[in-house]
Amino acid sequence: MTHKLINLFLFIFLANTAFSQASVGTRKIAPFKMQLTNGQQYTSAQLAKGPVVLIYFSPDCDHCQDFTKDLIKNYAVVANKQVIMVTFQAMDMLKPFVTQYNLNKYLNFKVGTEGTSYIVQHYYQIRSFPYIAIYDKSGNLVKTYEGEQPHAEIFKTLKAI
Numbered sequence: 546m547t548h549k550l551i552n553l554f555l556f557i558f559l560a561n562t563a564f565s566q567a568s569v570g571t572r573k574i575a576p577f578k579m580q581l582t583n584g585q586q587y588t589s590a591q592l593a594k595g596p597v598v599l600i601y602f603s604p605d606c607d608h609c610q611d612f613t614k615d616l617i618k619n620y621a622v623v624a625n626k627q628v629i630m631v632t633f634q635a636m637d638m639l640k641p642f643v644t645q646y647n648l649n650k651y652l653n654f655k656v657g658t659e660g661t662s663y664i665v666q667h668y669y670q671i672r673s674f675p676y677i678a679i680y681d682k683s684g685n686l687v688k689t690y691e692g693e694q695p696h697a698e699i700f701k702t703l704k705a706i
Contacts (some may be wrong), residue, residue, distance in 0.1 A: 571687040572601060574678070576669035579631050579657030582643050587655050594682065596626040596706045601665055601676040604634055604642035606656045608693045609675045613646050622703040623653070630656040641696050681706050 556672055574597060578588045602609035613669070616623065632639055639658050648654050668676050669676060673692035679702055688702050 566663070573684055574686075575681055576588060577631055577659060577663045577665050578662065579655075581655060582636065582640050582649070582656040585655055592627060592629075594684075597629060597681050597684070598623055598626050598703065599629045599631065599678040599680070601631050601664040601669065601671055601674065601678075603605075603632055603674050604638045604672045607672045612675050612677075612696060612699075613642075613648075617646060619653070619696075619700055621664060622700045626653065626703070626706070628654045630654065633661065633666060634657050634658060635660075636694075677690065679703060 555602070564576075574589055574592070576589050576674040577599075578586065581587050588601055600612075602613075604610075616628075630648070638659055639656070643649060643656050648656050665671070667687070669678060671691065675690075675692075677694075677699060679687045687706055
């Protein structure tokens, strides 16, 4: 009986791993809808062709704040990419974050809240922040990062697309 359970768990693990690997390169960006800090709505349908970096974060998350600081310092890696920063937090938490990091000055950045729809969070099955999904110029998923990750590794991936 134990042998059958081990085989079952091994099968589930391998099937899950195979499915996860198959989705990289083919999975399209989440069908997001968010409200920007200026009150305008912005959706995935409004994205221009080209590489996209989707960052799901929380303004009060230390790892998210650290990544945002480092991203701004290394702006050259995203200067030619659309950067979509989405949170579920309310606008009163988001606006100070945008102001603190002066994100409105970067024309390729769109920062907003999806509110309590959790569309993006459910689409990617996000469990920790920040969650970063990197898409190539054809709109195919290249790589995802979840939680605290080495920034240099993320920037290396960004440079490659």
